[in-house]
Amino acid sequence: MFGTGLVRGWLLAAATLLGVASTAVAIVGPLAPPAEAATGTSVSLTFDDGQASQYATLPLLSSRGMKGTYYINSALVGSSDYYMTWAQIHDIAGGGNEIGGHTLHHTDLTSVSSTTAHTEACDDRSNLIGQGFTPVASFAYPYAAVDGTAEQVIRDCGYSSGRGVGGVVSGNVCNGCPYAESIPPVDPYWLQTPEPAVSSTTLSQLQGYVTNAETHGGGWIVLVFHGICSNSCTGSNSLNPATFTSFLDWLQPRAANGTVVRTVGEVVTGTPPPPPGPDTTPPVTTASCDGAACTGWLRTSPVQVALSATDAGGSGFAATVYTVDGTDPTVSSSALAYTAPFPVTRTTTVRFSSRDNAGNVEQARSQQVLIDAAAPTVAITAPVDGSTVRRNSTVPVTATSTDTGTGSGAASGVAQVVFSLDGATPLATVTSAPYQFSWKVRANLQGSHVLTATATDTAGNTTSTQVRVNIAR
Structure with missing residues (x-):
């Protein structure tokens, strides 16, 4: 499924090791002169297919000051509960995220006629532009199927980049390949990535893709996600939300040391990352009940309440305090330090606040936990x-x-x-x-x-x- 990207990565690695000129690997597409060594690391978070669970990533990215690239099959939008609606995609774009193309119907461009390939790719882009998204310059090849003909189709449609899958060292996969895509990329119409996130992908593997790049001269890590869910919403391509959230929490403070999150379009066009500045933004804390949102009435008792803080300012989370007696935890003598989920046995208002390492204190927030465990x-x-x-x-x-x-x-x-x-x-x-x-x-x-x-x-x-x-x- 992802063999084409791996082959290209192996060939590029072999050419580098043997000192072969770039024309020796021209069989996989035109190659530009290699870029100068990167001094930092850029990470792009890319999401394929417009799958419904991806809508929940909007607040996760926004609260951490991050943006992603979402590749949409425009003819499938809202066609079933598997896909996001146009309203949800507009919300994502409104959050500063990039909207890219992925063909009308998730079509393998290497297995159809040139006419069909142009229709699938170009009409998809036209639909997205017609929805008001701009510039719609980034494309991802469905099934990671890409060859020289598919690249030309994407150029013809007006895209500035095409993302494949594979070609970057991913644990024991693609040994000898580069540790990152270069900035600027050797071939923007065949972007290289680590292996895509799947249900078995661990937090340490995602972290390793980034740290490998950081310790080997920097570059561009383009991460590929499908479903972000715990119910296999996209089959084996589903990543647990807890793993995804923990990865974002780990990634966010690395911006202070030059590892920044940018959309695909920002990297391809050379838009510079924002310079790190002083952290003046308080953390944001959210509550969950038995691992889900604390919305509506709950009929289990006790309910395990968990508190999770994110720090968009970048200095990092320091501590969270809470109360269950209605008092303000920032000043109350009854405030407790949050260390682990705690039980609530009856309808209760939990108030909480977090502090970051820069000393910013969040204004106390409240979450009512409604419990009715008795039948009428x-x-x-x-x-x-x-x-x-x-x-x-x-x-x-x-x-x-x-x-x-x-x-x-x-x-x-x-x-x-x-x-x-x-x-x-x-x-x-x-x-x-x-x-x-x-x-x-x-x-x-x-x-x-x-x-x-x-x-x-x-x-x-x-x-x-x-x-x-x-x-x-």
Whole structure:
């Protein structure tokens, strides 16, 4: 799948070792004169396919002062929940990130006719420009399939670069290849990268791609991501969000020493990285509940609350404090130092603040943790248990339901009561009190039947009650 990039990397490495002139490897595309040795390291975070989970990377990058390059298949946008919508892609672009092309339908340009290849690549770029994105100058080859013909197609469409996959030393893969793409690149239409991030990729591997470049003269590390999720949203190409977030946290402070994050377009056009300056930006702390966002009602108790701080200013995170009694943790004597997730057993407002190594203190922030671990009550008041009703009659059915939750003020409230017959046949769903409906008894029913009412509260707790009804002619 990624063999073409690896072959090109091996050939370039061999040419360097043997002192062969650049024309000796011209079989893989035209080569420009080699660039001068880089004095720093640039890292580009690139995301393929416009996959839906990538939308969650927007705040992760933004809070750290980073920007990425997102390669979009414009004909697939919003076509299913696998892909981002145009609104989400506009949000990403609005955050200063680069939008690039990836063909209309994720088409292998090396396996189709020249006419189809031009349509797929050029119309994709036209669609993106038509959405208002500019300049749409960067392209990624689907399936990392690239040859001289595909390169020419990308030039013809007006792109300034084309990203492949492979050709850079990646652990034990591509030994003898360069440790980074050069700045400027030897061939901007066949950019070289480490191996793409997959489900087995570790934090240390991502870090190693960067440190290898740093310790071998610098250069450009173009990292390739697909899904950022823990549910295999893009199959084996999915990277765990925790690994991705930890990598960003590790990468951010390296800007002070010359390792900077830039989009593909910025590197290709020579846009200089921003100079490091004093850190005057306080950290930003977020809370999570049982590993997910603390949104809505939770029905487990206790809930494990975790706090995570990021520091866009670059000096690095120092400490986080918190309270669970409503007081301001920056001044309260009851403030606790955060060291690990802590349990919350009832509805609580957690307040927290972080400090960075430059002494900037975050204004105290709050997160309400809503817990309702108790099911509501429900009772059928009509018809009464054991009553007899007749076929073809209309029978009033009424239930009462209340939700007291767990602890003071921790009731999420009854969301609905669902009535069913014999545990299978749905009769009615009632979403507000009084929980009642008129049951039209079918003509083919007879004998003894069970009428069930199932109440569900907003937190998702459920409980059921039953009465037995005899149906006569």
